Every structure is written in C-alpha cells, then in structure tokens.
Amino acid sequence: MENTESKNRNLNKAKNAKFDEFYTQYFDIEQEVNAYLDFDKDTFRGKTILLPCDDPEWSNFTKYFAQSFERLGLKKLISTSYAPESKNVKFDYEPTLFETSDPQFDSDKTKTNGKIFTLTRDKNQNGRIDIYDLEWEYLQGDGDFRSEEIIKLRDEADMIITNPPFSLFREFLAWIVEAEKQFLIIGSMNAITYKEVFPLLKNNEMWLGVHSGAKEYIKSDGEIQKMGNTAWFTNLDHGRRHKPLILMTMADNIRYSKHKEIRGIGYKKYDNYDAIEVPYTIAIPDDYEGVMGVPISFLDKYCPEQFEILGSNRGVDQDPNGVYGRGSLINGKEVFKRIFIKKKQQ
C-alpha cells in the first residue's frame, strides 16, 4: 500500500512537472551572484562551473556566466542541455539558426541528444572571452544529469549552478551533495521541509540565498510565469546570513508588536511540547532562552551565529529525537509548517 509520504510525493511530482520547463531571468541571476561577490570577490575565481540543465539558446545562466567569464575569473564554463524528446513538457521544437547553420548540425540528434557547450578561451580572437567563444557538440546521450556522461562533468566541476527541473529537485540536490560540490540552485520554498533537504539546512550544510526567489520566470512560449514561492539554495557563503536579526524583547513585543495576536496578549504555548509559538519572524523575542516555533520563511533571515535550528514539525524523519516531527498542537488545533529554533548559546 502506498504510504502518505509517497502519495504526497507523487502528487507533488505531477504538480511540479509542469514547472520543469521555465526559464530564469538574467537580472535575477545577476543580482544573486553579485551578492556573493560583495561578500567575497573571489567566490568564483579559478573555478570550473557546470550548468547542467542549461541550453544557451534558452538559459540566462549560460548567457550570464559566459558574459561574466573574465570578470568572475572563471577557469572553465560547461553548460549542458537536455534533449527535446526526453523533456517532460512537450512543445514544438525547432532548432535555432545557430545550430542548423553549423556543419555538425544533425536533424536527428538535435531532438534525441543533449548538447554540451564549453568556454575556456578566446576562440574568435577578439581580445575577450565571452558568449561568442562557446564551443559546442552533441552529447552521446540525452543530457540527463543522472547519466554517466554528465556525472563525469559534475565530478570535473567545482560548482554546480542552475534552476533544475522542479519535479527532480530532491534527486538533483542529492546528486550535488553526494559529490560534495559547491552549488547555487533554485527550488521551491516547499522543498525546505522535504526530508532530504531539511537536515542540510538544520546542520548548516546548506542555506537560503541572499535574495528571495524570483517572482517571475519565462515560459517556453515567452510568456511570464508568476511563481510566488521559489528560493535560492546554496552552500556559498554570503553576508546576509551573518547579520543577526534586530528584534525586540518579549516584554516590548507584548507592548508594541504590530501583530494583534501578540500585542497585549503574549505568546501561546504548544500543547505537546515546551515551546512557544511565534507566528511571525519579526516577533521573535530576543531575550527568550527556550524553544520557539517559527514560520519557514524565518530561513530567509536565519543567522547561524544568532539561532540554532532544532527540528521541523513536518515529519518524524526530520527530527531524530522525535520531539517536534509529529506535528504541533495549540488548544488541540494543528499548527502547520513550523521550524523550531533556540537562541544560540554564546
């Protein structure tokens, strides 16, 4: 019999599959990358970067990193694309003029094979390395990131950067983590409480990026796709995560909080464990020493020097001690999606 976890998983998979084919805007990539450079201008210097779900004709990741090759001091850029016939989302595929006008164009392979683009040198000898110096060929296979061919490229790379197919997010993240690579990828905020994802956040092996995920992406027909719930996931260090949140004391929150659930009332306690419910990140009392349940959006503001993460209420497997994972109740009513945190002992 299918258990709830795998039922939910299949449901999510179906829902996510339609988001497998949408594209990130140049500005969103540039803005996020700049924030890592602000923190350490050499973040990308001397690195080999693999963009494993990125066809340059579509992907702004390829465009951005090719155009920034020299400024970032990259050693090598590799961008691989997935064969049109293997894609989850079918659409009328037409190869571009760039491809059809190339002597190596193959009218079968263009549909059934992936492609690899590499950038290492000033091929056209115009004095700068940029997108016009990309060299390409067909891959042996369809470019599936799980194939031997792409695994080899992953192993060669220092960093994996992309917006991967949402329906394969867990697998994609595990694929990066098992190879112990640096990464910067986009995913759904919902992924935070997946059992494969949450432990990495809890153990500070992964964190959210500097900016919240983009609100708009581009669909394959060129139309805008609004997405309210995406995030950057990374293990590249950045400045925002080392800035503690400025918060009020519990007494001041009760006196002045802008949230009516707290002002003049205070904080509720959970029925099933010794922790207080904090429904808004900004209402975390900075002098409370005990455990607090906070919304998952807290992770956007999480500073590991200020708080430690103890668990989440989204499943026992996320919570080895079995304290929080079984769900949270207040006056018998379930409180959804909370992360449990505690002030870090100095």
Ligand SMILES: C[S@@+](CC[C@H](N)C(=O)[O-])C[C@H]1O[C@@H](n2cnc3c(N)ncnc32)[C@H](O)[C@@H]1O
């Ligand atoms: C969400 S889109 C993002 C595309 C691009 N990275 C961007 O941000 O503009 C994910 C891409 O991954 C490709 N893809 C789907 N399954 C894949 C797989 N198993 N291996 C590699 N790429 C895959 C899709 O065809 C799609 O182009």
